[in-house]
Amino acid sequence: MSVNLGKVQQAAVSLFATRGFAATGIRELGAAAGINSATLYHYVGSKEELLVSIMRDCLDEMIRSGSEALRRSAEPAIQLAGLISSHVGFTATNQLTARVAEYEMRALSEAHRPTMQALRDEYESLFAQVLERGARVGAFSTEDLTMARLALMEMGTGVAHWFRADGRLRLEEVQQYFVSMACRILAVEDGELDGVDFVVAPRRLASEPDPPQPRANVS
Amino acid sequence: MSVNLGKVQQAAVSLFATRGFAATGIRELGAAAGINSATLYHYVGSKEELLVSIMRDCLDEMIRSGSEALRRSAEPAIQLAGLISSHVGFTATNQLTARVAEYEMRALSEAHRPTMQALRDEYESLFAQVLERGARVGAFSTEDLTMARLALMEMGTGVAHWFRADGRLRLEEVQQYFVSMACRILAVEDGELDGVDFVVAPRRLASEPDPPQPRANVS
Amino acid sequence: MSVNLGKVQQAAVSLFATRGFAATGIRELGAAAGINSATLYHYVGSKEELLVSIMRDCLDEMIRSGSEALRRSAEPAIQLAGLISSHVGFTATNQLTARVAEYEMRALSEAHRPTMQALRDEYESLFAQVLERGARVGAFSTEDLTMARLALMEMGTGVAHWFRADGRLRLEEVQQYFVSMACRILAVEDGELDGVDFVVAPRRLASEPDPPQPRANVS
Amino acid sequence: MSVNLGKVQQAAVSLFATRGFAATGIRELGAAAGINSATLYHYVGSKEELLVSIMRDCLDEMIRSGSEALRRSAEPAIQLAGLISSHVGFTATNQLTARVAEYEMRALSEAHRPTMQALRDEYESLFAQVLERGARVGAFSTEDLTMARLALMEMGTGVAHWFRADGRLRLEEVQQYFVSMACRILAVEDGELDGVDFVVAPRRLASEPDPPQPRANVS
DNA sequence: GATGAATGAGCGTTCATTCAT
DNA sequence: AATGAATGAACGCTCATTCAT
Numbered sequence: 001m002s003v004n005l006g007k008v009q010q011a012a013v014s015l016f017a018t019r020g021f022a023a024t025g026i027r028e029l030g031a032a033a034g035i036n037s038a039t040l041y042h043y044v045g046s047k048e049e050l051l052v053s054i055m056r057d058c059l060d061e062m063i064r065s066g067s068e069a070l071r072r073s074a075e076p077a078i079q080l081a082g083l084i085s086s087h088v089g090f091t092a093t094n095q096l097t098a099r100v101a102e103y104e105m106r107a108l109s110e111a112h113r114p115t116m117q118a119l120r121d122e123y124e125s126l127f128a129q130v131l132e133r134g135a136r137v138g139a140f141s142t143e144d145l146t147m148a149r150l151a152l153m154e155m156g157t158g159v160a161h162w163f164r165a166d167g168r169l170r171l172e173e174v175q176q177y178f179v180s181m182a183c184r185i186l187a188v189e190d191g192e193l194d195g196v197d198f199v200v201a202p203r204r205l206a207s208e209p210d211p212p213q214p215r216a217n218v219s
Numbered sequence: 220m221s222v223n224l225g226k227v228q229q230a231a232v233s234l235f236a237t238r239g240f241a242a243t244g245i246r247e248l249g250a251a252a253g254i255n256s257a258t259l260y261h262y263v264g265s266k267e268e269l270l271v272s273i274m275r276d277c278l279d280e281m282i283r284s285g286s287e288a289l290r291r292s293a294e295p296a297i298q299l300a301g302l303i304s305s306h307v308g309f310t311a312t313n314q315l316t317a318r319v320a321e322y323e324m325r326a327l328s329e330a331h332r333p334t335m336q337a338l339r340d341e342y343e344s345l346f347a348q349v350l351e352r353g354a355r356v357g358a359f360s361t362e363d364l365t366m367a368r369l370a371l372m373e374m375g376t377g378v379a380h381w382f383r384a385d386g387r388l389r390l391e392e393v394q395q396y397f398v399s400m401a402c403r404i405l406a407v408e409d410g411e412l413d414g415v416d417f418v419v420a421p422r423r424l425a426s427e428p429d430p431p432q433p434r435a436n437v438s
Numbered sequence: 439m440s441v442n443l444g445k446v447q448q449a450a451v452s453l454f455a456t457r458g459f460a461a462t463g464i465r466e467l468g469a470a471a472g473i474n475s476a477t478l479y480h481y482v483g484s485k486e487e488l489l490v491s492i493m494r495d496c497l498d499e500m501i502r503s504g505s506e507a508l509r510r511s512a513e514p515a516i517q518l519a520g521l522i523s524s525h526v527g528f529t530a531t532n533q534l535t536a537r538v539a540e541y542e543m544r545a546l547s548e549a550h551r552p553t554m555q556a557l558r559d560e561y562e563s564l565f566a567q568v569l570e571r572g573a574r575v576g577a578f579s580t581e582d583l584t585m586a587r588l589a590l591m592e593m594g595t596g597v598a599h600w601f602r603a604d605g606r607l608r609l610e611e612v613q614q615y616f617v618s619m620a621c622r623i624l625a626v627e628d629g630e631l632d633g634v635d636f637v638v639a640p641r642r643l644a645s646e647p648d649p650p651q652p653r654a655n656v657s
Numbered sequence: 658m659s660v661n662l663g664k665v666q667q668a669a670v671s672l673f674a675t676r677g678f679a680a681t682g683i684r685e686l687g688a689a690a691g692i693n694s695a696t697l698y699h700y701v702g703s704k705e706e707l708l709v710s711i712m713r714d715c716l717d718e719m720i721r722s723g724s725e726a727l728r729r730s731a732e733p734a735i736q737l738a739g740l741i742s743s744h745v746g747f748t749a750t751n752q753l754t755a756r757v758a759e760y761e762m763r764a765l766s767e768a769h770r771p772t773m774q775a776l777r778d779e780y781e782s783l784f785a786q787v788l789e790r791g792a793r794v795g796a797f798s799t800e801d802l803t804m805a806r807l808a809l810m811e812m813g814t815g816v817a818h819w820f821r822a823d824g825r826l827r828l829e830e831v832q833q834y835f836v837s838m839a840c841r842i843l844a845v846e847d848g849e850l851d852g853v854d855f856v857v858a859p860r861r862l863a864s865e866p867d868p869p870q871p872r873a874n875v876s
Numbered sequence: 877g878a879t880g881a882a883t884g885a886g887c888g889t890t891c892a893t894t895c896a897t
Numbered sequence: 898a899a900t901g902a903a904t905g906a907a908c909g910c911t912c913a914t915t916c917a918t
Contacts, residue, residue, distance in 0.1 A: 023241035158373030596811030
């Protein structure tokens with residue numbers, strides 16, 4: 001299996017997530033991808049463009065997955081569940097990539113940041129839309145919609161910091177739990193989601209490094 | 220007013236928070252503090268020690284404030300409220316410092332990271348203790364205590380990303396709201412906190428840059 | 439018409455003359471010749487050998503043309519006129535190549551410079567011979583033969599810097615004028631060249647890029 | 658004797674003149690100036706700015722010296738003699754700097770080239786002015802004024818290529834000879850300059866490396 | 877206390893060249 | 898004949914840090 005852009009992105013995400021973009025040298029990047037640092041420039045125009053390609057792919061998929069979740073129902077509670085589930089699922093499945101996309105916005109030059117920030121804003125607006133409509137039609141109840149949105153997003157994003165594919169909890173459990181927390185926060189009535197399959201199966205990005213092996217059936 | 224360590228820390232936090240530690244040069248630090256970069260070494264042993272001093276002060280105060288909140292009552296719900304209130308209050312009042320302390324753990328060398336990580340762990344254990352005891356005595360109800368803890372902390376930490384002292388919401392309102400979200404998540408009964416003054420007035424660290432002017436009473 | 443060595447040389451001369459040898463990359467060379475930079479190595483052994491081939495062709499032709507001019511008469515004044523005419527004609531017709539051959543001697547490695555310098559010296563000796571013999575037999579009169587030679591050569595070489603095939607002056611006019619300046623400098627009597635056709639029609643080298651279109655007969 | 662900008666310029670001129678700007682590395686520059694390459698950046702903003710400072714100083718002095726020569730008389734023949742004398746004197750005294758200023762115009766970025774080219778044009782216009790006025794008032798006679806100007810300048814500039822301070826000819830002799838060639842080319846009458854002291858004593862620029870020791874009186 | 881000068885190491889990037897295809 | 902992929906070396910430049918003044 002030869003080197004390709006995906007492998008370079010994986011190596012980059014791995015290093016950017018742990019050391020940070022600025023603290024990662026391109027010689028390190030090359031070494032992690034198994035190539036000479038000069039060769040890296042056959043795959044990517046510059047260190048920043050490498051970051052941009054990673055972030056764009058990530059944000060594109062977040063928007064796509066979130067939008068799809070919203071299209072699956074007109075019911076605010078179900079939309080919310082789908083969106084939270086998508087957010088948590090994506091974040092847990094693409095932990096490092098998601099972290100890089102979140103943390104390294106500041107590393108972008110003025111030439112690239114606005115574009116990426118616009119994608120991020122577009123993604124966040126999905127949450128704002130659902131919450132606003134749900135509150136308007138009386139499906140959600142909270143004292144402050146904005147704070148609820150920020151808290152919900154932050155909570156879900158935090159999954160990137162602790163989720164382990166080989167850990168105690170399966171992804172579906174985490175998704176379920178976060179949806180239930182969201183319901184509590186927004187005072188969604190019990191049973192509103194009974195029988196509804198809102199769990200979204202996330203895609204793994206090409207840039208996401210291979211996760212640790214899931215727990216074997218030790219029995 | 221001449222230059223002192225506090226001013227250097229403020230300048231450093233301001234830059235570390237926006238550019239990141241690795242992307243901030245010591246000439247920039249000097250310029251931001253109004254001194255020559257060589258002079259900076261009279262105030263601080265090295266760039267990393269500057270970061271360490273900022274992080275230690277920050278974590279120390281977080282632990283102190285959180286511990287104090289726990290000592291104010293033996294009631295789990297009240298302890299939780301105090302702790303959340305302290306966390307949110309501190310984070311909102313020391314936004315940039317808190318962000319640096321969170322983000323830049325990875326920038327530390329192996330010589331310093333364990334010490335700082337230990338402080339962070341100690342702080343997080345305050346949350347674990349409260350939740351665990353509260354669950355044990357039946358004050359809280361949730362399917363997974365660990366996820367609840369992680370979600371609550373992440374939520375509160377996120378305040379650093381959006382709170383504005385001159386914004387729509389006063390700090391007390393935010394603290395109240397986050398306590399109420401925590402109660403919902405942990406199914407704390409309504410009225411449990413009625414009449415209890417759990418709002419903690421946070422201290423501002425010397426390292427925290429001056430915030431934007433609070434909104435004038437234009438009335 | 440496919441790519442061949444001449445085309446590569448033309449591209450090289452064009453770039454070497456404007457950017458200089460050291461500042462011209464091999465990818466630029468390839469692009470200018472319409473081929474991949476790796477393919478370039480099928481036509482030339484290395485970047486330096488490309489320069490050597492250009493310079494050798496150039497100096498060979500200068501020597502050939504100059505020598506031929508000298509063989510056309512035994513009269514010093516006529517020899518001088520022929521040599522100047524050849525020099526100016528060649529330089530004007532092969533502007534860029536001549537410039538490269540002059541400027542980039544310094545770019546050669548110790549392995550190649552002596553060879554090329556020897557050719558240059560051989561060419562310059564043609565001027566020295568004519569002047570020396572002319573002075574000896576009393577055809578020329580000047581206070582310093584060496585300075586006269588250097589001035590005459592430099593003057594003629596300078597034509598490469600300003601001559602335009604589509605400009606105000608036809609090449610023959612320039613050749614005539616430079617011969618007449620040489621005569622003045624060396625105090626050659628008026629009428630010495632009357633009726634003598636000393637104008638040399640120069641050859642264009644394969645390495646010389648196509649000149650701008652000569653002025654059309656708008657009449 | 659400490660390092661200063663002049664020493665850096667000297668080192669730079671020495672290398673730029675022999676290897677060319679593009680072929681000279683900043684580590685070489687540092688070594689030639691006796692400092693670390695990083696230290697070089699305390700004296701100069703960038704490699705290009707170093708070249709610019711050299712060229713500007715050079716062209717400024719050429720213009721100053723040439724203009725001064727023109728101001729010394731209203732007589733075209735005398736003005737011409739002064740200008741040629743200044744040109745040759747300056748070029749011989751600042752051989753390497755003059756060569757760099759001439760050759761390396763092409764090495765400048767688009768940001769700096771126009772400024773330097775404007776200075777060069779201003780200098781060349783001094784020659785054009787003198788020749789044009791002299792021709793108008795009948796002091797000079799030639800078939801083409803433009804070619805005469807170009808030839809005269811090129812001739813004088815060429816002095817940089819061969820003059821040796823410790824050589825056979827003293828500078829004054831060279832200046833005299835070049836003035837006399839100019840007079841022949843422009844058909845200035847004999848004796849027009851008799852008794853006139855047109856020889857200009859040139860200044861040596863700070864950027865010009867120390868010349869070889871003048872010949873000792875070995876007797 | 878404060879700074880300009882200095883440096884070795886490292887930065888992101890480009891270089892001329894090679895080679896399997 | 899032609900090229901995409903590859904590389905070690907070098908590029909111009911900035912880094913955190915030291916030190917004499």
